Amino acid sequence: MAQFPNEEGADGSFERQPDEFRDWVETPEAGRYHLYVCKACPWAHRAWLTRNLMGLAEVVSVNFVDPIRDEKGWAFREGEGHGLDDVEGFDYLSEAYEKTDPDFDERVTVPVLWDKQAKRIVNNSEDDICEMWAGVFKPLAQRPVDLFPEDLKSEQAALSQEIYENVNNGVYEAGFASSQSAYEDAFRKLFDTLEKLEGRLAGGGPYLFGDRIVETDYRLFCTLVRFDAVYFGHFKCNLKRITDYPALQTYLEKIYHSPGIAETVNFNQIKRHYYYTHDDLNPSRIVPAGPELGWV
Structure with a gap:
């Protein structure tokens, strides 16, 4: 079911x-x-x-x-x-x-x-x-940052859509799949895209568009920050952890430690929501004590 x-x-x-x-x-x-x-x-x-x-x-x-x-x-x-x-x-x-x-x-x-x-x-x-x-x-706005630069409009929209389909929603498509084939299809697209993003960041970071941080970065961050704690195990996205991707892990930590970001991340609420609420996936409702995230 x-x-x-x-x-x-x-x-x-x-x-x-x-x-x-x-x-x-x-x-x-x-x-x-x-x-x-x-x-x-x-x-x-x-x-x-x-x-x-x-x-x-x-x-x-x-x-x-x-x-x-x-x-x-x-x-x-x-x-x-x-x-x-x-x-x-x-x-x-x-x-x-x-x-x-x-x-x-x-x-x-x-x-x-x-x-x-x-x-x-x-x-x-x-x-x-x-x-x-x-x-x-x-x-x-008190800090009117440019989340959608006009000169990046088409490229940013395309990358945002790819990240949405294969990563943001991709982890859910893997986790909520009710057939082996649907799960494996989502799993493959997810990790193919993570590999592609790893290469992009390794070759031209620190952000997805070089030195400029835009809304697409926060879009990706909100999934990456939950990945090792939840999606890796709970959603069976277990080919690799984010910590196994050097460039993605550096990118995740850089954003997390930027002013005002860490205070929006609540790992206690994140883990309790997924492991307790998704009772079809986790009938025992036991919330894992780990993992230990050395960068938090």
């Missing part, structure tokens, strides 16, 4: 549901928008991390859900690194979805960009949200 039966292809592959809400903020107002995220989720992590990097913390508020997702979905519970919803008073993030679209009956996901004035979800696509930070929200 698949972890998410409604997202299982006929061949046993994992077919991620599309993001439902794709509206765009045209003229942002400080204090109007709110971000709901889970620190364990790589998709939500990227939206939160880039918000912080651009200095939008005083413009867009944030709440963190419990990393343990139960049968009702993402919950707002008091705990270490997460808490109650202090904006709308929701008990579950599903309430935001229901308030926006009463007919919504798909899987509730993070991140969510919420409009506190209109009382509705604006967008639940991390790709769109990051582009909005770098675009329409840029005039309000």
